[in-house]
Amino acid sequence: MSNLNAVTLNGDATALADDAVTQLRAEFDGDVITPEHRDYDDARRVWNGEIDRRPALILRCRHAGDAATAVRFAARHELLTAVRGGGHNVGGLAVCDGGLVIDLSPMKGIELDAGQRRIRVDAGVTWAELDAATQKVGLAVPGGVVSTTGVAGLTLGGGIGWLRRAFGLSCDNVRALDVVTADGELRTLDARHEPELFSAIRGGGGNFGVVTRFEFDCHPVGPDVMFVAAFYPSEQGVDVLKRYRAFTETAPDAVSSFAICGTIPDEPDFPTELHGRDYVLIAACYAGEAETGARTLQPLRELGTPMHDMSDVMPFVDVQQLLDGDYPEGRHYYWKSLYMTALSDDAIEQVLSLAGERPSSLTTVDIWHLGGAMARANSGDTAFEHRAPEYLLGIESNWDDPRESDTNIDWTRQTCERMGAYAEDRGYLNFEPIDAEAIDKTYPQGYRRLRALKAQWDSKNLFRMNHNIKPG
Ligand SMILES: Cc1cc2nc3c(=O)[nH]c(=O)nc-3n(C[C@H](O)[C@H](O)[C@H](O)COP(=O)(O)OP(=O)(O)OC[C@H]3O[C@@H](n4cnc5c(N)ncnc54)[C@H](O)[C@@H]3O)c2cc1C
Structure with a gap:
């Protein structure tokens, strides 16, 4: 066997001696995956199909002791190191080129x-x-x-x-x-x-x-909860979003909701005549007794004339999985976000106008209503500081054809810039690509x-x- 070529923390090339890797294999209970391993391509793949990186070594940990062995190995050889949980980070942060991946995904206790x-x-x-x-x-x-x-x-x-x-x-x-x-x-x-x-x-x-x-x-919580999913035609968007804003101003803490601007997909869940129509979806979950939830959330079903309404009492586990199908592994993704202290009339018009220019029908522009318990938590208890903004704007570009990557990424960045006039100059890191600017602004x-x-x-x-x- 020959030495294993890898990349250090400084970005320099290094060769890991054969006996160092042999010793690692002896100490490590999980799988040690190098580029010639049959599972290498599976192990390096992450959720975002836009990311294609080739680490030198992937250590699939079986237990916490394996994670400690992996960290010691990475530190001793000063290797560029990525850590993988669920592998869903949109910027592909769970995998690196030439370095070591500490993969915790087999740890399921x-x-x-x-x-x-x-x-x-x-x-x-x-x-x-x-x-x-x-x-x-x-x-x-x-x-x-x-x-x-x-x-x-x-x-x-x-x-x-x-x-x-x-x-x-x-x-x-x-x-x-x-x-x-x-x-x-x-x-x-x-x-x-x-x-x-x-x-x-x-x-x-x-x-x-x-x-x-x-x-x-x-x-x-639950097991059954009231969930609202009311699809309004985008032509009603301005009125629907203004009424949605009014609802959020007095909504009880049991209600967590957002508005999504998107396009109805060609899928059997939706009537054929609606396929391809642009919508403003109001989605909301009531964390409490289902009947009270149905009454409390009813106004969200009457913000205009819905073209489709999938609202119902349903198991909370189903609520948690309702959107899973929209985010398949291997699709191409690039997301950005901006916190907003308020949602002005102008901001609403701009959101709808920009949503109308989405280059991919899979893309959505989302307005998350924040506040409630997340705002009341004592920010000193955690590093998470963005407790005050009332809304979070998510610009989620999703597309299938890799030839369309530049168009979609450019559109996302431009949309984020154009919405900057109505928002704070920072976003939610979990929705940001790897080129998130100004990390200091995340922790003011x-x-x-x-x-x-x-x-x-x-x-x-x-x-x-x-x-x-x-x-x-
Ligand atoms: C389809 C989809 C929907 C989403 N919806 C939401 C949502 O509703 N709300 C929300 O808040 N976010 C949401 N996100 C964003 C999500 O929070 C981030 O993508 C998050 O990074 C995913 O965690 P992961 O463990 O899957 O990611 P990974 O890609 O495995 O890791 C992400 C980052 O966390 C680090 N990391 C992971 N595990 C560990 C660990 N055990 N120890 C130390 N560091 C670790 C990694 O090094 C990397 O920097 C969504 C993402 C996707 C793809």
């Missing part, structure tokens, strides 16, 4: 303590897997709105989902976690053990170590503190395949 309303999940668990466990006993952890995403990456960056206004962000609900820091030590953190690091990790997006396990608070209060913690815990910036906080 779940322990539910229904009495204490706590769940402990390993870092490879997806939201679908977590929901399946909690919903058996009528509990839920605030996650995202698509169940195939990883619990790990979503939680580390914040976590905005159907329960955000009722119970806060995913990161707000983490009570403890196990993490391998850059020195290769496995530590358990909570509010009493390394509280500063514990706070930085929740919202700090993977900058401070490899989290191997999360412990979350659970909340009673805490950036210096986070840089100091980064210097303390990861002075060589081993964990840099993320929205990177440089050691300061």
Whole structure:
């Protein structure tokens, strides 16, 4: 066997000696995957088909001890290192060219303590897997709105989902976690053990170590909840969005909702005559008793004249999976986002006008209503700072033909720029591509503190395949 060519943290080429890799194989219980391995192409593939990177080595961890071995190996050889949870990051941050991937996706342990309303999940668990466990006993952890995403990456960056206004962000609900820091030590953190690091990790997006396990608070939800999905023709968009805005101004915290501007796909779920029609969809989940939910959400079904209404009482697990089909693995994606303190009439008109220019009918422009419990959480408890904005604008470009990548990426950037006049100059990192500008703006209060913690815990910036906080 010959040495393995790899890339260091500085971007230099290095050759990993054969005996170093042999020793690693002896210490590591999971799969060690190099480019000639039959599973290499599967193992390096991530959700976004736009990303095509070729790491030198992929370490598929079986347990936390494997993660510690992997971190020590990466640190000893100063290798460019990526960490993979669910592999759904839109910028492909879970994989790197020429470096090492620490892949936690095989780690699927779940322990539910229904009495204490706590769940402990390993870092490879997806939201679908977590929901399946909690919903058996009528509990839920605030996650995202698509169940195939990883619990790990979503939680580390914040976590905005159907329960955000009722119970806060995913990161707000983490009570403890196990993490391998850059020195290769496995530590358990909570509010009493390394509280500063514990706070930085929740919202700090993977900058401070490899989290191997999360412990979350659970909340009673469902199993059936009221869900609204009312599709209005885009021609009614201005009135519908103005009335939606009025609804959000007094909506109770049990309601988490958003408006989506898109195009009805050619799919059997929709009447044929509606295929290809542009819509403004109002989607909302009520985290509480279903009958009360139906009454509370009824105005959202009467914001205009819907051309299609899929609203119903349904199992919460189904709500969590309703949008999964819109985000298949291997499609091409490029997303950006902007926080908005208010939704002015002009902003509404601009959103609709830009949505009308989408180069791909799979693309959507979304307005998420924030606030509620996520706004009330004490921002000092986590690194996540964007508690005050009322809305989040998501510009999600989705397309199938790789030849259309430039057009779609350019459109996303231009749309984001044009909406800049109505928004804050920062977005939600979990929706940002890898070229997210101005990381300091993401942490306007805490950036210096986070840089100091980064210097303390990861002075060589081993964990840099993320929205990177440089050691300061
Ligand atoms: C279809 C889709 C829908 C989405 N919907 C929502 C939504 O509703 N709400 C929301 O908030 N976000 C949403 N997101 C964004 C999502 O939060 C991010 O893409 C998130 O990064 C996905 O986590 P992951 O574990 O799958 O990602 P990965 O690609 O595996 O990782 C993402 C980042 O986290 C780091 N990371 C992952 N696991 C660990 C770990 N165990 N320890 C340390 N670092 C780690 C990685 O290094 C990388 O930097 C959505 C994304 C997709 C693709």
